[in-house]
Amino acid sequence: MQKFEDLGLSTELLNALSKKGFEEPSEIQRLVIPELLKERTHLIGQAQTGTGKTAAFSIPILETIDADKTVKALILAPTRELANQVADEIYSLKGEKDIKVLAVYGGASIEQQIKNLKKGVDIVVGTPGRVMDLMRKKILKVDNLDYFVLDEADEMLNMGFLEDIELILEKTNDEKKMLFFSATMPKAILDIAKRFMVNYKMLKVEKKELTTNLTEQIYYEVKQEDKFEALSRVLDYEQDFYGIVFCRTKSEVDDVTNRLKARNYDAECIHGDITQGLRQKALDLFKKKVLTILVATDVAARGIDVSNLTHVINYSIPQEAESYVHRIGRTGRAGQKGIAITFVTPREASKLAQIKRITKTDIKRENIPNVEEILNAKKEALIAYVDEIIKENDHNAYDQLATELLEGRNPQEVLASVLRHVYEDEFLPENYNEIENVKVKIDDKTRLFIALGSKDGYNAGRLLDLLNKKAKTPGRKVKDIKIMDKYSFITVPLQEAEFIIRALNSKKDSKPLVEKANSTGGNSSGKKSGGRRKRKSSDKKSDKKLNKKQDKGSSKRKKSSKKSKKDRH
Structure with a gap:
């Protein structure tokens, strides 16, 4: 490589x-x-x-x-x-x-x-x-x-x-x-x-289809400093967790692995600085399920041939959609459904929106499991485990010890004490730290400018009919329709926007009928919907054209929203 x-x-x-x-x-x-x-x-x-x-x-x-x-x-x-x-x-x-x-x-x-x-x-x-x-x-x-x-x-x-x-x-x-x-x-x-x-x-580069069919995809909104607590809650809530936690850097892999081990999770890591011997040992233990959590970078995880993972966790959201698909594709193999969980901070909202658009998939927002849900899941798992041992009569080796412990003692106090001894503080709410609620704005819809209006004979119904016939867009997906004299605006999911633009702009060498609208409600190129201007070749005329175009563009932009983003410098 x-x-x-x-x-x-x-x-x-x-x-x-x-x-x-x-x-x-x-x-x-x-x-x-x-x-x-x-x-x-x-x-x-x-x-x-x-x-x-x-x-x-x-x-x-x-x-x-x-x-x-x-x-x-x-x-x-x-x-x-x-x-x-x-x-x-x-x-x-x-x-x-x-x-x-x-x-x-x-x-x-x-x-x-x-x-x-x-x-x-x-x-x-x-x-x-x-x-x-x-x-x-x-x-x-x-x-x-x-x-x-x-x-x-x-x-x-x-x-x-x-x-x-x-x-x-x-x-x-x-x-x-x-x-x-x-x-x-x-x-x-x-x-x-x-x-x-x-x-x-x-x-x-030859185009490859980015598919994610067999994996349930969700994301959690979380602050950067709360990611590890969120990870711990996921691991405790999912009783049969067997998966890979993806981090962006080698140092982050080391940090997450060390913190998991400190909390007594069965975790190991692989990345570029791990020797081949240690890498192979970790992989062998992981494949045998002696280890149930593997923390890795994208590159280090390549070549891992495990078909029965229950989860993939994007501790750090990947930089590219292709990496996202490669990561989560490690679940959902051999016909088994898997779950992909992505932690998203407010700064990473645009990256998630981009991944959703490119992969044409729905990544659903869910809430991080709360302490009550986690403790209930642990209790249910323990009760089911005890019932299974009783059913299989697999407790004989401890019958004598149980008799001695119960002699002269309150049975409930004995059992509670044994649980406290074995599980320490695992079932105590104070074992978990607070996670601050954050709201991540995932812009998975877009506004479209369509160069057709009431003077062209269009109303909301006729426009919806056009979108359905040409782009197969269901009317229920089209929101906030605004019909003007010479043009219209609609709001649709990003994926539908691509279908609509492709379908309605299919004629070659003609002006686009549909464009993405900017945040102020105009079409994104800042142009009127009239005919194309003819080019002039001389520098002097080109200067005039540039100045004239920009004077027009500037006057439009002065009317736009005053909201501004801080420039990177």
């Missing part, structure tokens, strides 16, 4: 990757990183969402740019959520390197973004509209780039950003390297590549 150490990365990057728990590159990372480190060539990378594309382009950028607080890499993303996510990922990967990363997008304070840019930034991640705003103000300079990255290129196309991308590219320098990443590769994106790239390479 190829590891990141084999790719010739610096110590700073390797340390940052290790802290994140990345031990082995994904397929797209194995293809892209060596090409960019050695050849510095134009690239088109095709791989489905959730396979590690962000790290694939971020790692080479962090390794090769000369950080001097001028923008050396510009990364375009279709939505503010993705822009923030990419910026956070790059920030976490840079380690000790003195590199400044900034996310810029509409709906947040442009004044704060300008202030941060003036301080000096090396990598900018942004949505096309806000990038063009800042270019028009001559605050964001893109004429000295080492890299231009288009992330989720097909999504950009679906949302009507094609002309914006071309306008931005015309203002960039010729010496930069261009990287396009996409789950699919529409002709329009390839046309841009042919126009702006010279001798680009196409790297493709």
Whole structure:
């Protein structure tokens, strides 16, 4: 198995990757990183969402740019959520390197973004509209780039950003390297590549279906500091627990394992620093069910061939949807249902929403077992165990001792004392710590803008009929319908949104009929639903067009919500 150490990365990057728990590159990372480190060539990378594309382009950028607080890499993303996510990922990967990363997008304070840019930034991640705003103000300079990255290129196309991308590219320098990443590769994106790239390479990862059919999936909302207490409650509540607890880093694996052992759980761990002998010993004990809890990192758990696990616990939510599917797929084998439990902190809400969307599965929210439920489950298990011993008459060896203990003593007091001796404080409520309630907002619905309104003959009923016929979307899944003169809005589950966008935007080379709406109620590209503008080639005319477009975009954005997210800098 190829590891990141084999790719010739610096110590700073390797340390940052290790802290994140990345031990082995994904397929797209194995293809892209060596090409960019050695050849510095134009690239088109095709791989489905959730396979590690962000790290694939971020790692080479962090390794090769000369950080001097001028923008050396510009990364375009279709939505503010993705822009923030990419910026956070790059920030976490840079380690000790003195590199400044900034996310810029509409709906947040442009004044704060300008202030941060003036301080000096090396990598900018942004949505096309806000990038063009800042270019028009001559605050964001893109004429000295080492890299231009288009992330989720097909999504950009679906949302009507094609002309914006071309306008931005015309203002960039010729010496930069261009990287396009996409789950699919529409002709329009390839046309841009042919126009702006010279001798680009196409790297493709074959699409794999991410399936999770035989596993019941739930998540618990929990603060980071309460995760271990939540884990203990799950282990105590599930009397026949036999499973793997997944952690992100080796140090977290060690910490969780040591704390489990301190509480007398039958647990062992495996990760990259465990010797082969100790790893094999732990696996042998686990397969024989001498150990019922195995704590592991993703990479260390690969190759474990156990088909009867009852549980998989995501102590740390995985970075990629593909990793999530690999983890939970270890239950639900040999026709047996398994349970996958994911601990989610408020900061990880967007990651869970992304996993739900990509895997097209329902991960249900449930409450962490409370102390009363756990104690009742333990009591039921003990009573069932005692009944089984009596039924099988398997207590003869202790009959004499029982007679001696009961002689002259209260039977209830004797039994209670024996239980106290054997179980110590296991059945006492004070054995458990409090867990603070938190609310994690999982945004598994989205607002769609549809370029059909009452002037087109549409009302709520006719729109629902269209969605049912074209996208097979049941009316019960469509909420908050708003019909305007020339357009409409609906709210649907994320999975249905993908079906609707695909079905209603099926005509090639025509303007998208459906787009994801932004949080202020407008369509996400900030455009009117009129016809497409013709391109003009001269720099002077292009400048005029850019300025005019951004004046229009700015006036719209000033009407939008004043809520802003803190920029990563």
